[in-house]
Amino acid sequence: MSRLLALLLALLAGVSAQAAEIGQVQADKSRLSFAYTQMGVPMEGTFRRFSAKMSFDPARVPSARASIEVDVAGIDTGSAEADQEVKGKLWFDAATHPTAHFVSTAVKALGGNRFEARGKLTLKGRTLDTAAPFTFTPTPQGGAFDGAFTLKRLDYAIGEGMWADVSAVANEVLIRFHIVAGSAPAKK
Amino acid sequence: MNAPPACYTRTAIALHWLVAALIFATVPLGVYMVGLSLSPIKLRLYSYHKWIGITVLALSVLRILWRATHTPPPLPAALPHWQRAGSHAVHVALYVLIVAVPVSGWLMSSAKGVPTVWFGVLPLPDLVAKDKSLGEILTGVHQGLNIVLLSLVAAHIAAALKHRYIDRDDILERMLPHRPGGRA
Numbered sequence: 607m608s609r610l611l612a613l614l615l616a617l618l619a620g621v622s623a624q625a626a627e628i629g630q631v632q633a634d635k636s637r638l639s640f641a642y643t644q645m646g647v648p649m650e651g652t653f654r655r656f657s658a659k660m661s662f663d664p665a666r667v668p669s670a671r672a673s674i675e676v677d678v679a680g681i682d683t684g685s686a687e688a689d690q691e692v693k694g695k696l697w698f699d700a701a702t703h704p705t706a707h708f709v710s711t712a713v714k715a716l717g718g719n720r721f722e723a724r725g726k727l728t729l730k731g732r733t734l735d736t737a738a739p740f741t742f743t744p745t746p747q748g749g750a751f752d753g754a755f756t757l758k759r760l761d762y763a764i765g766e767g768m769w770a771d772v773s774a775v776a777n778e779v780l781i782r783f784h785i786v787a788g789s790a791p792a793k794k
Numbered sequence: 795m796n797a798p799p800a801c802y803t804r805t806a807i808a809l810h811w812l813v814a815a816l817i818f819a820t821v822p823l824g825v826y827m828v829g830l831s832l833s834p835i836k837l838r839l840y841s842y843h844k845w846i847g848i849t850v851l852a853l854s855v856l857r858i859l860w861r862a863t864h865t866p867p868p869l870p871a872a873l874p875h876w877q878r879a880g881s882h883a884v885h886v887a888l889y890v891l892i893v894a895v896p897v898s899g900w901l902m903s904s905a906k907g908v909p910t911v912w913f914g915v916l917p918l919p920d921l922v923a924k925d926k927s928l929g930e931i932l933t934g935v936h937q938g939l940n941i942v943l944l945s946l947v948a949a950h951i952a953a954a955l956k957h958r959y960i961d962r963d964d965i966l967e968r969m970l971p972h973r974p975g976g977r978a
């Protein structure tokens with residue numbers, strides 16, 4: 607029994623040592639993408655510019671924090687014409703609302719390496735409660751957060767007027783994130 | 795050997811006119827849709843265009859298989875050699891183009907990263923990986939092949955009308971929907 611406890615403690619200590627440095631997000635290794643269907647055709651795009659602050663220790667999940675800020679003008683839909691359109695008033699209205707953000711309010715463990723972040727997601731000036739499940743994979747320098755959640759674009763008035771027609775562009779948008787955090791390897 | 799057939803089979807005739815009708819629908823659709831500014835209607839028309847185009851491709855493959863396995867009726871013996879050679883060349887080119895035009899569209903859509911889901915039901919595989927500059931090149935290829943296709947279609951129609959109204963032979967009639975007692 608005491609050996610098991612010692613082992614557990616050693617494991618926890620190991621994990622939290624690995625997680626201690628998390629905070630620095632490596633933008634070049636991280637990725638924020640979105641997937642939706644257009645006329646039933648699966649489409650994908652990315653947000654090229656975003657920054658994130660993470661404070662996460664798998665041993666102390668309730669005190670974890672995450673905040674992600676996205677420069678919506680950095681959207682890449684795969685076509686210049688569409689990029690231009692979605693920055694416009696009917697979609698993101700990037701001139702009035704240049705950033706979208708997510709700020710966590712609570713993080714809980716779901717078992718194994720699975721967790722869930724709850725928080726406030728602000729898009730186009732509208733803030734709603736959101737939950738995103740994610741996994742955490744420790745790396746020598748920190749760790750990688752991988753997760754996805756679905757939002758309804760019309761909840762945030764993304765795609766108004768003629769674009770509210772969800773039979774052309776679906777209401778459901780899957781947001782996927784891959785955030786690599788921790789100090790970069792020494793050589794660089 | 796059997797006597798040569800006097801007219802095309804019903805299948806060949808049906809496929810000919812079906813493909814012709816779909817091309818006459820999808821060309822103006824293509825020209826109209828590219829001029830629209832981005833809107834749900836534009837997305838819808840692009841999809842319809844792609845669905846019709848893929849249908850043309852499927853029917854064209856069937857047509858070519860049918861043509862390869864069924865002897866067409868012979869040309870009138872009096873037809874001058876240059877007309878025989880010319881019509882043969884145009885027909886071969888048309889068969890190539892009714893496949894090449896939709897395939898170029900499919901390639902373009904793959905390169906642009908907008909896959910095709912036929913009638914919103916059947917997802918087609920991407921023929922090439924997403925690649926912006928390749929997409930632009932293929933857009934030009936699709937347009938160019940269309941111009942060649944339309945020029946040949948114009949020549950094809952002119953020749954058919956010449957046979958009907960100037961030569962007054964039965965070249966056009968034998969491709970028209972059948973009088974009773976035609977071939978299966």
Ligand code: HEM
Nearest residue numbers: 821824825828844847848850895896899900903910937940
């Ligand atoms: C018989 C078959 C087809 C015909 C006759 C045809 C004809 C045309 C024509 C005339 C245009 C307009 C070109 C212009 O004015 O710039 C066009 C554009 C286009 N076609 Fe097709 N097409 C066919 C099949 C397809 C297929 C199978 C696809 C895709 C799966 C496709 C995808 C496109 C796209 C995406 C455009 C727009 C290009 C752009 O945005 O500039 N087409 N087509």
